[in-house]
Amino acid sequence: MVYFIVPLCDNNNGDCMFEISKYKNSNVKLSIRLPESIDNMLRKIAIKENMSFNNVLVSCIKYALDNMDLSEYDNINISNKSNMK
Numbered sequence: 510m511v512y513f514i515v516p517l518c519d520n521n522n523g524d525c526m527f528e529i530s531k532y533k534n535s536n537v538k539l540s541i542r543l544p545e546s547i548d549n550m551l552r553k554i555a556i557k558e559n560m561s562f563n564n565v566l567v568s569c570i571k572y573a574l575d576n577m578d579l580s581e582y583d584n585i586n587i588s589n590k591s592n593m594k
Contacts, residue, residue, distance in 0.1 A: 529560055529568040 543551075555565045 527568070527572050529554070529558055529565055530571075531560065531564050532567050535563060535567055 551565050551569070552562060554560075555562045558565070
């Protein structure tokens with residue numbers, strides 16, 4: 510799944526809060542709308558880190574989910590994706 514990791518550090522100590530990973534098994538295709546400012550920043554990160562836009566976006570989403578308490582969503586059934594807005 511992960512080939513290599515590009516750390517984005519927030520200080521000079523090397524303490525990293527976020528890592529952009531390369532994902533091979535990203536196989537769900539979807540279309541999303543992003544605010545232009547977010548799109549521009551993700552593209553800048555992808556260019557600087559020599560990563561695909563998709564890997565940057567997936568890494569951001571994974572980081573957000575890893576840092577949330579998701580327990581309140583455990584009993585949600587997603588069998589009918591047409592309910593999603």
